[in-house]
Amino acid sequence: MNAPEKISLFDLRAWSAGQLAAIEQALSRWVASPVDAPAPAGLGDAMRYAVLDGGKRLRPLLVMAACAAVNGDAATALRPACAIELIHAYSLVHDDMPCMDNDVLRRGKPTVHVQYGEAQALLAGDALQALAFELLTPDDDSVDAPTQARLCRLLAQAAGYQGMAGGQAIDLASVGLPLTSAQLHEMHRLKTGAVLQASVMMGAACGAASPAALAALRDYGAAVGLAFQVVDDILDVTADAATLGKTAGKDAAQDKPTFVSLMGLQASQAYAQQLHAQALASLQASGLENTQALQALADMLVNRQH
Amino acid sequence: MNAPEKISLFDLRAWSAGQLAAIEQALSRWVASPVDAPAPAGLGDAMRYAVLDGGKRLRPLLVMAACAAVNGDAATALRPACAIELIHAYSLVHDDMPCMDNDVLRRGKPTVHVQYGEAQALLAGDALQALAFELLTPDDDSVDAPTQARLCRLLAQAAGYQGMAGGQAIDLASVGLPLTSAQLHEMHRLKTGAVLQASVMMGAACGAASPAALAALRDYGAAVGLAFQVVDDILDVTADAATLGKTAGKDAAQDKPTFVSLMGLQASQAYAQQLHAQALASLQASGLENTQALQALADMLVNRQH
Numbered sequence: 001m002n003a004p005e006k007i008s009l010f011d012l013r014a015w016s017a018g019q020l021a022a023i024e025q026a027l028s029r030w031v032a033s034p035v036d037a038p039a040p041a042g043l044g045d046a047m048r049y050a051v052l053d054g055g056k057r058l059r060p061l062l063v064m065a066a067c068a069a070v071n072g073d074a075a076t077a078l079r080p081a082c083a084i085e086l087i088h089a090y091s092l093v094h095d096d097m098p099c100m101d102n103d104v105l106r107r108g109k110p111t112v113h114v115q116y117g118e119a120q121a122l123l124a125g126d127a128l129q130a131l132a133f134e135l136l137t138p139d140d141d142s143v144d145a146p147t148q149a150r151l152c153r154l155l156a157q158a159a160g161y162q163g164m165a166g167g168q169a170i171d172l173a174s175v176g177l178p179l180t181s182a183q184l185h186e187m188h189r190l191k192t193g194a195v196l197q198a199s200v201m202m203g204a205a206c207g208a209a210s211p212a213a214l215a216a217l218r219d220y221g222a223a224v225g226l227a228f229q230v231v232d233d234i235l236d237v238t239a240d241a242a243t244l245g246k247t248a249g250k251d252a253a254q255d256k257p258t259f260v261s262l263m264g265l266q267a268s269q270a271y272a273q274q275l276h277a278q279a280l281a282s283l284q285a286s287g288l289e290n291t292q293a294l295q296a297l298a299d300m301l302v303n304r305q306h
Numbered sequence: 307m308n309a310p311e312k313i314s315l316f317d318l319r320a321w322s323a324g325q326l327a328a329i330e331q332a333l334s335r336w337v338a339s340p341v342d343a344p345a346p347a348g349l350g351d352a353m354r355y356a357v358l359d360g361g362k363r364l365r366p367l368l369v370m371a372a373c374a375a376v377n378g379d380a381a382t383a384l385r386p387a388c389a390i391e392l393i394h395a396y397s398l399v400h401d402d403m404p405c406m407d408n409d410v411l412r413r414g415k416p417t418v419h420v421q422y423g424e425a426q427a428l429l430a431g432d433a434l435q436a437l438a439f440e441l442l443t444p445d446d447d448s449v450d451a452p453t454q455a456r457l458c459r460l461l462a463q464a465a466g467y468q469g470m471a472g473g474q475a476i477d478l479a480s481v482g483l484p485l486t487s488a489q490l491h492e493m494h495r496l497k498t499g500a501v502l503q504a505s506v507m508m509g510a511a512c513g514a515a516s517p518a519a520l521a522a523l524r525d526y527g528a529a530v531g532l533a534f535q536v537v538d539d540i541l542d543v544t545a546d547a548a549t550l551g552k553t554a555g556k557d558a559a560q561d562k563p564t565f566v567s568l569m570g571l572q573a574s575q576a577y578a579q580q581l582h583a584q585a586l587a588s589l590q591a592s593g594l595e596n597t598q599a600l601q602a603l604a605d606m607l608v609n610r611q612h
Contacts, residue, residue, distance in 0.1 A: 032467050040496070043467055043475035094432060099403075099424035118405035119478050122428070123471050126400060126435065130466030133439050137459035149454035153443035160436030161338050161349055165429050169349035172425050190346070 010292035012300060016061060023060045026078045027085065028052055030135055032127070046116040046124035047131070051089045054107040058301075059084045062199035062224075063206075065293035066217060069286070072207025076143050080151050080202035083132040087159050087195060090128035093121050095168070129159070150205045158198030167191025171256075179257040185226070193225030200224070200294070209288070216286035220279050220294060227275035228301050233258035234268050239306060276302040316598035318606060322367060329366045332384045333391065334358055336441055338433070352422040352430035353437070357395045360413040364607075365390045368505035368530075369512075371599035372523060375592070378513025382449050386457050386508035389438040393465050393501060396434035399427050401474070435465065456511045464504030473497025477562075485563040494535040495528070502534060503527030506600070515594070522592035526585050526600060533581035534607050539564035540574050545612060582608040 031051050032044035060081035067077035096103040096111040097118060104114050113121035136143075136151045143151075157163055167190030174187060200221035204214055237260050259268045279298040283291040337357050338350035366387035373383035402409040402417040403424060410420050419427035442449075442457045449457075463469055473496030480493060506527035510520055543566050565574045585604040589597040 040467075040472045040476045040479075040492075042479065043472060047467065090432075094428055097405075097428065099428060120475065122400055122403065122405060123475050123478070126396075126431070126465075127467040127471035129432065129435050130462050130469075130471060133458055133462035134466055137455050137462060139459060145455040146451040148458070149443050149451040152439050152454070152458045153445060156436050156439035156443060159432075160440055161346075161353065161433040163436075165433035165436060166346045166349060169426065169429050170346045172429070173346075173348065186346075 010296050012293070012296035015293055015296070019061055019064045020057055022074075022078060023057055023064070023081055023085070024052075026082050030082055031086070031131065042116060042120055043123055043127060046112055046120045047128055049115060050093045050112050050124055050128065051086060054109070055085070055089070057085060058228075058297075059088055059195060059199040061297060062196065062221075062294075063203035065297055066200045066203025067206045068203075068293050069217070069283075069288045069291045070204050070207030070209040070213070071290065072203065072205075074206075076147065077203055077206040079135050079138070079143065080155070080199075080206070083135045083151070083155060084158075084195060084199050084202060086128045086132040086135070087155065087164070090125040090132075091164060091168075093125040093128070097121060100172075132159075147205055151202055154198050154202050154205065158194040163190055163194030163198070164192075167194065174257060176255045177257070179262070181262060184257055184259065184262055188226060188229040189222070192229050193222060196225035196228060197221030209286075213286045213288055216282045216288075220282035220286070220298070223275045223279035223282060224298050224301060227272050227279065227298070230259045230268055230272045230275065231302055231304065233260045234265065234272065235304075235306065236260070237265060272302050316602050318599070318602035321599055321602070325367055325370045326363055328380075328384060329363055329370070329387055329391070330358075332388050336388055337392070337437065348422060348426060349429055349433060352418055352426045353434055355421060356399045356418050356430055356434065357392060360415070361391070361395070363391060364534075364603075365394055365501060365505040367603060368502065368527075368600075369509040371603055372506045372509025373512045374509075374599050375523070375589075375594045375597045376510050376513030376515040376519070377596060378509065378511075380512075382453065383509055383512040385441050385444070385449065386461070386505075386512070389441045389457070389461060390464075390501060390505050390508060392434045392438040392441070393461065393470070396431040396438075397470060397474075399431040399434070403427060406478075438465075453511055457508055460504045460508050460511065464500040469496055469500030469504070470498075473500065480563060482561045483563070485568070487568060490563055490565065490568055491532070494532060498535050499528060499531030502531035506530070515592075519592045519594055522588045522594075526588035526592070526604070529581045529585035529588060530604050530607060533578050533585065533604070536565045536574055536578045536581065537608055537610065539566045540571065540578065541610075541612065542566070543571060578608050 032047045063077055063081040063084060064074065067074060092106065093112045095101050096106060097113050103111055105111065112124060116124070132155060133152055136155065137148050159165065167187050170183070170187040171191055174183070179187070197218065198221075200217050201214070204217050209217070236258065259271065263271065276298055280295060283295055338353045369383055369387040369390060370380065373380060398412065399418045401407050402412060403419050409417055411417060418430060422430070438461060439458055442461065443454050465471065473493050476489075476493040477497055480489070485493070503524065506523050507520070510523050515523070542564065565577065569577065582604055586601060589601055
């Protein structure tokens with residue numbers, strides 16, 4: 001008989017399943033719901049198409065995990081969890097448009113502009129960004145005002161010119177150019193890192209944590225955000241398209257600078273492990289007790305095959 | 307000798323000049339300032355190009371006027387004044403894009419996508435929306451948290467699918483279609499009315515006002531928002547291009563439904579006057595004393611020639 005030796009270990013799959021059920025339910029209730037307040041003229045359809053029924057929900061999971069780490073209120077955290085996913089979803093809608101990456105498929109479905117037209121895709125992205133801030137500012141007593149303000153501040157900074165949009169501008173300008181390591185880091189710190197780090201900090205804002213613990217979580221978020229991108233670049237050359245769910249080798253084909261093109265495959269793999277270790281060390285340094293979910297998410301991000 | 311008989315009357319021009327000086331200074335400080343925190347890779351240039359050195363700043367003036375009406379704090383109000391202008395500016399950048407109205411000139415200058423490319427225009431609009439929320443959530447004690455949260459809520463609702471983006475979606479779907487009066491009203495209530503009304507309510511959020519006074523200001527904002535659009539439609543057929551600063555008769559040429567096409571010119575003019583009277587009656591009903599600027603802005607909006 002096999003003893004259930006690992007039964008006391010944190011079960012990421014079970015934890016995620018529970019969180020995802022709540023997240024999906026909240027998203028489908030909040031995204032331009034046709035029942036309480038329908039969005040007009042197809043806009044709501046495009047918004048829901050962009051958000052529902054797809055995606056790994058990594059950012060919402062980071063929010064919920066960070067909330068758990070600070071013993072925060074999970075019902076409160078559902079709002080930033082969904083808000084950050086709306087920001088992610090809007091960025092994909094706009095990124096896919098012909099004037100950007102001109103992608104026609106995402107997660108095996110036609111992209112929003114293919115399905116609903118470019119104008120509606122543009123509007124749906126814009127409306128999703130606004131909705132993210134609406135979710136953070138409920139007009140009742142469910143979330144206190146200082147938390148609402150802090151969440152809006154974190155999200156706005158992560159999404160804007162000093163975050164995601166700024167990183168995309170660097171990306172746009174860097175195709176075909178030789179970037180230094182510092183420039184590549186800066187691009188990814190802004191483009192994907194800022195929103196991943198903000199996910200952690202927004203979850204932490206749903207509870208109480210010392211300044212030192214918050215600083216440690218910020219370090220964790222930075223390490224995990226960067227590791228995510230390094231692993232993405234590794235998988236782009238090592239995974240086949242079937243596993244990856246998207247075209248492999250796409251970065252190289254588009255002549256985009258990547259960690260692999262800059263430092264080589266082996267060094268990139270070592271770098272991902274180093275960032276993983278940094279993330280775990282930051283959790284250790286935080287002094288927080290319930291960091292199992294954050295730890296498991298860091299493990300999953302670095303060891304994922306797609 | 308002419309006695310200065312009207313010296314006690316409110317001088318909108320002098321008041322506006324003072325407000326505009328502060329607004330322009332704040333915008334140029336806050337929009338992706340190259341000194342404190344430069345936006346990367348041309349993004350900041352595109353953002354500043356979209357916002358600075360142009361525009362009547364009607365929305366910021368409504369914010370400042372409403373703030374004055376509730377004896378609010380003008381330094382606080384500068385933040386929502388600029389934030390709402392960023393939302394307006396981003397909507398123009400996205401509206402002008404080829405997939406929307408495909409306009410190449412605005413205020414006599416090439417539109418953002420002509421000047422900086424479509425991808426940069428898309429990003430600049432996205433980043434301006436995020437920056438609007440960033441302006442509302444300063445990380446210091448300058449604006450209390452409940453006010454920050456309320457301002458974010460008002461702005462998000464006005465910009466999103468139940469506001470501006472929703473109205474644009476109706477507009478998109480309505481070209482060449484016969485709209486009923488109710489549908490035309492709904493489109494404009496969302497498309498331009500929501501942000502104009504939010505300007506008033508955001509200004510009012512910078513001070514203290516009774517629920518009754520706030521309800522009256524909301525009515526004022528609705529009347530002024532609708533009057534603005536009715537007058538726009540009137541000017542589109544009565545003004546010449548030189549006065550208007552844009553192509554006259556454009557709505558009719560694009561077969562867009564307007565108040566004039568629906569109810570005729572004379573009835574539209576009478577309707578504008580009626581809305582103006584409603585706006586003034588709402589100010590009267592508010593019980594607030596310092597409503598001179600709001601009153602003068604309503605007069606100006608209805609009597610403007612461009």
